[in-house]
Amino acid sequence: MPTAPQTTDELYQALQENDRRPYGRPRTVTAEELVDAAEQFAEPVPLVDALFELHEAYTYGSEPRKSPVVFARLLTLFDEQPDVFDERRRHTLFWRFKWVAGALRELPEIPLASLRQWLKEMRDRYEKAGLGLQPYYGEAFQLAVHVGEDTTLAYELWAGRPRTRLSDCEACEIGELALHHLAAGDDERALGAWEPVLAGKESCQEEPARSASYALLPLLRTGRIDRARELHLAGYRGCRRNPSMSREVGRHLEFCALTGNEARGLELLAENRSLFDEVDSPLDLFDFLTGVEVLLQRVDHLGHGELPAAGYAGRTWTVAALRAEVRGRADDLAARFDARNGTTAHTGRRRARLDRAPLLESLELTLRTRGLDDVTPAVPVAAPAARTAAVVPESLPELIGRARELDEQGHPDAQACWARLRTLVAARDYAHPDDPAVGPLVQLSADLLTDEATRAGEKDDFATAAALHEEAAGLYEDAGVPGDAAIARACALFAAAEILAQGEGVDGTEVKVAALTDAHASVVRLHEETSGLAPYQEARLLRLRATALGMRLQTSGSEEHVAPVFAEVDLLHAFATRHDLVGQISGALLLRAGTYALSGDLPAAVTGIDGLLGRLKEHGPAWHLPRALGLRGRLQIGLQDAQAAHADLTESLRLAADWPAGVVDAARLHGDLAEACMHLGRPDEALRHLTRSAELDLRGGSRTDAFCTYSNAAQLCLDLGRVEDCIALLDSLLAEPDVTAGELDDRLVAQLRLTRARALHAGEDLKAATAEFVSLAAESAGWDDDPGSHAMIAAETAVLLGESGEFGRAREVVDQALAAHARAPRYEQLSNCLRELARLQAQQHGSDGLADALAHLAEAGRIADEARADGYRARGRSLDTALAYEHGRVNAYAGECDAALAALEKALTLLGDPGQEEDHAGEWAECVRLAGAVEGIYMERPAPALNRLDAAVSRLTALGHTEEAEPLASLANRLRDGG
Structure with a gap:
């Protein structure tokens, strides 16, 4: 808190602002400071209110040791100055007797006799005040459950009594009833009792999130799997990173462990790492740690004990090490509670959770399905999935010869050979064969550099690729193999051109075209100046020449660049045919079809691909089939035959699974399939392909592409109304290390957060949505290069503040939006914002809000005038029509019927005939x-x-x-x- 409040008005304003903060240390520290400030005033009422705020912060911030101390001060003030407590404050005081009872239960150092004495104090106070005793019996029942006593009588004394004004809310009482049935082993009866809460008909601050966490396993046991998945997504979001709901977080971790979602469990554990240190309640911590141990035990049993895990601050943990630490701490807590209570209830409950077997082998919880293998650092070269793995010769000379032979053919199995050779050469005891057929070590070193450069190029790391190819070319020259040196140098030229082609700027296209033209000319010269080339080497140079011109055509789209590509492709095809180089023949035909496509002749491109597919099935190479089918699928999308495209792309993916990763761009195939699915009206299937495409890009190192695709997937998910899926997906992405470290493009991260904020709003979590929008509006205010986006974000933020009734803050944000709009007009967004604020003001405040509402509409009118003068046309109804209609609504809410009817008549005139x-x-x-x-x-x-x-x-x-x-x-x- 920057400065202490100097007046009671400032104090109450600070209390109101603190109430908007989430529970946790920042809110609690501010509440402590406000109590100190309140003590300076002569009036006792502000101190009472500040103490109530601090008591709430301790209770929901999981600090039960401090909660009773604050309540004792309040009780003393009540006894000394009862007139200070009006009806509302008196009600609050007696309500919070229950909070103190709960806090004392959570502390094993408090003797059981003291807990019972507090319940007696509560009963005496209630009877003296003439209050019903149902709340007292409710606390007595919960103490019996906690201790592990026979709860039959305690349950009847509580549940059989009528509710009072001080009874727990309906949602909380339903939760306790359901837990009673659950403890008796009656899943069906428990779920029946829970239904009003789980369906959202009864709720409170902690419900339905609390009940959802306990209902997960009963739902699975009774076969309600989809409902369990739904409640996991929504319920987890309601308790994540909340110290007072750490027990519930532990239940969600347990649910992940028992449904084959161990990787998601580790992800959620990382997100809640702060709870290890922030939870001050021993009982909450006991439940949380037990849930953590269920997860870690499962991961360890699956053989992944060495995986990293998020645990206590100050050291790096593996799953196995953290499991041992958690086990020791949780065992100690169980023993302390059992010693205090004189039972073995907590040890028994803990053992029952740890002994549970998985309930499902696999349950797809989120759109981003990941396994424990995905948590392990990615292996550079993936083994073939369906086809028999490549046979790697044991003999070193045979291995080197086989690697080079496969490489000449462009065969994917060369990857496995080079990977094995890289390991062998790196060993200290490596001895290079003295064999003329193998060549010197320097030649093998060049081979390995070339393979590494190829991998770098596939990841678009062209700077590394160019440097490695140049280094390899020098080594090849030292080894006396000029043909290989020429190919390496040509590849370096091509990679250098790719670097220039990636550049941006005013003359970006011209720079790219010039770079590719120069690269082509350089490769032609290199080709002409190098003698003694083997056929496969000459074909590779011809392929590079044709590819350079193909990329130039793709960049420029110029008709004059079409013929040169066909000329080079014809040279390659003729040469490859003459020397029976099947891989290069296929490559030439792929290039030819692609050139037809770039020139706009899609039917010719499809005809070419059809011919190529026939040849591939007869002559091979088989690994070109998925690539050719993928191209035909994209062409079919262009020809608007989505069904044919879907068939081709699906078959391409099936065949791609037979080959090592990287042979076919599977991420692109999934992306293309998503597009085909959207054309076919199958958005849910499209969503699956989008997320698969993004995850493949993420694992392949193309992180920006991956996050862009995931962003599209999240938006589609939101459009489909799958709000919780959307939020869960974005939460997972925003927890990625490079996002939290600020290494990903900030605008891309902002887009992910914006979609998440909209999803929160769609899910009716107005408080969380507003907080995210306010944060984004503040950040985007600094986007001097993109004021239009700030205007859009600020406009949406203002509307949410209006929905929350915070019209003062909304006005401030609207002013920011208008200032940004002046630099980069966003007519429709600003008009929508101002009209909506006007409606909300009139709807919430009636005639008292009319003046402010009309002021908003006047600004919307000025924006409509600006738009008209600028020739802007709205996507739907005109801004003038929308404005006239809103004048009608606003005046109607304010009771100004004549003005409302006149405005609606104007709107109807502007709308004209209803039409078709x-x-x-x-x-x-x-x-x-x-x-x-x-x-x-x-x-x-x-x-x-x-x-x-x-x-x-x-x-x-x-x-x-x-x-x-x-x-x-x-x-x-x-x-x-x-x-």
Whole structure:
């Protein structure tokens, strides 16, 4: 807190601001400071309110040792100055007796006799105040459950009594009833009791998140798997990183461990690492640690004990080491509680959780499905999936010869040979064969550098690729193999051109075209100047020449660049045919089809690919089949034959699985399949392919591409209404190390956060959505190069603040949006924002909010004028029409019926005839309906209102808009019935 409040008004403002903060140390520290500030005032009421805030912060910040101390001060103040406590404060005080009872249970150092004495104090106080005892019996029941006593009588004394004003909320009591049935082994009865809470009909601060965590395993045991998945996603979000809900976090970790989602469990554990140190409640910590141990035990049993795990701060943990540490601490806590309670209840409950067997072998919890192998650092070269693994010769001379032979063919199995050779050469005792057929060590070193350069190029690391190819070329020259040196140098030239082609700027296209033209000319010269080339070497140079010109055509799109590509492709094809180089023949035909596609002749491209596929099936090479099918699939998308595209791309992916990773760009195939699925109206399938594409890019090191694809997937997920899936996906991405370390592009991260904020809003988590939007608005204010995005974010933020009733803050953010809009106009977004704020102001405050609402609409009017002058056209109805309609709504909310009806008449004039379009007809019908309601109900003029409505119904019906006419007919019938 920068400065202590100097007045009680400042104190209450600070208390209000602190109430908006999440529970945890920052909120608690501020609450402590506000108590100190309140003690300076002569009035006792501010101190009472500050103590209530501190007591709440300790309770929900999981600091039970401090909670009773603060409550004791409040109780003393009540005894000494009861008049200070009005009805609301008195109610709060007696309500919180229960909080103290809960806090004392959580501390094993508090004797059991003291817990019972506090319950007696609570009972005496309630009886003296004339309050019902059901809340007291509720605490007595919970103590019996905690201790492990027979709860039959305690349950009946509590559950059999009628509720009072001080009873726990309906949601919490339902949770306790369900847990009672669960402890008795009756899953069905427990889930039946829980239903109102799990369905959202009853809720409170901790519900339904608390009950959801306990319902997960009963749902699985009773076969309600989809419901369990749904509640895991929504429930976890309600308790993540919250010290007072660490028990619930532990239950979600346990759920992951028992459903084959150990990798997600480790991810969630990392996200909640702070709980190891922030949870001060021994009972909460005991439950949390037991859930953690269930997860770590499962991972360890699966043979992954050496995986990294997030644990206590100050050291690096493996799963096995953290499991041992957690086990020791949890065993100690169980023993302390059992010693205090005189039972073995906590040890028994802990053992029951640890002894549970997995309930499902596999359950897809999130869109980002990952296994424990994905947690392990990626292996550079993946083994073939379906085809028999490459046979790597044992003899070193044979291995070197086999690697070079496969490399000449472009065969994927060369990867395994080079990987084995790299390991052997790196060993201290490596002895190079003295064999003329093998050549000197310097030649093998050049081979390995070339393979490494190729891998770097596949990851778009062209600077590394160019340097490695140049180094390899020098070694090849030293080894006396000029043909290989020429190829390496040509590859270096090509990689250097790729670096220039990646550049950006005003003349970016010209620079790229020039770079590729120069690269082609250089490779031609190198080709002509190098003698004694073997056929496979000459074919590679010809392939590079044709590829350079193909990329130039792709960059420029110029018709003049088409013929040179075909000329080079013809040279390659003729040469490869003459020397029977099947891989290069296929490569030439792929290049030819691609050139037809780039020139706009898609049918010719498909014909070429069809011919190539026939040849590949007969002559090979087989590893070119998935690539050719992938190209045909993309061409079919271009020809708008999504069904054929889907078939080709699916088959391409199936065949790609037979070869090592990297032979085919599987990430692109999944991306193309997603596009085909969208054309076919199968968005859920598209979503699966998008997430698969992104994860493959992520594992392959193309992180920016991966996050962009994941961003698209998240937006599609949100569009499909899968809100919790969207949030879970984005939470997982935003927890990635390079994101948390600030290494990923900040605008891309902002886009992910923006989508998450919108998803939170769609999921009706207004508080979390508003907090995220406010944070994004503050950050984007510094985007001097992109004021338009700030205007858009600030506009959305203002609307959410308005929905929360914080119109003062909303006004401040709107001013930021307007300032950014002046630099980069966002007419529609700002107009929408101002109109919505006007509606919210009038809706929430009626006539008292009319002046501010009309001020917002006046600004929206100025924006509409600017848009009209600038020739801007809105995507839907015009800004003027939308503004007129909003004037109607706002005035109607404020009771200004004449002004409302006049505005709606204007809106109808601007809308014109309803026409054939459904969207336009719907807007027209809604405008008529509101005008009819204002005139017929609020102005009590049913006759003209009925004339308006009947005419509109007839017009809509004649145009075939029967659905749009129904609300108008319903309102007309209501008016006729006198309602």
